[in-house]
Amino acid sequence: MTETPGSPAAAAQPVHFKIVVDAADPHAQADFWAAALHYEVEDNGAFIDRLLAAGAAPAELTVESHGRRAWRDLIAVRHPEDPYQEDTGTGLGRRLLFQRVPEPKTVKNRIHLDLHPGTDRRAAEVARLEGLGASVVREVSEFGAEWVLMRDPEGNEFCVH
Structure with missing residues (x-):
């Protein structure tokens, strides 16, 4: 068919x-x-x-x-x-x-990646990503969840959950 x-x-x-x-x-x-x-x-x-x-x-x-x-x-x-x-x-x-x-890049991304290494690995993953050139924007705790908002080397936002 x-x-x-x-x-x-x-x-x-x-x-x-x-x-x-x-x-x-x-x-x-x-x-x-x-x-x-x-x-x-x-x-x-x-x-x-x-x-x-x-x-x-x-x-x-x-x-x-x-x-x-x-x-x-x-x-x-x-x-x-x-x-x-x-x-x-x-x-x-x-x-x-x-x-x-x-x-x-001039404004906030309209789409971004969420990385999910796991709660127990979040801090280590954030540190590893900083070592690669990313930067932490802020740590977020909302609606019963926690994540870290980061930027890649060109300023694109992404989250680490």
């Missing part, structure tokens, strides 16, 4: 997504978040090399990062246990994509 767009069977399938974060320095942000989440920075080097060799992408759109070719203005991190496309290095599961934008 073939599914047609708009059919109930087609509508019931989950949609793959990634979270995209605007950044002044996408590679530094990817390194921070890969360390913060214990994720891996995606390796798109072989794919980029193929595109360059075929003349499909100009070299000025790339940089050297972690000893391999990477896109200058885009870099992603992915969960190490999730599948990925071997020919491109692109993750197919949980991932964050950092894209360079010219303007600086």
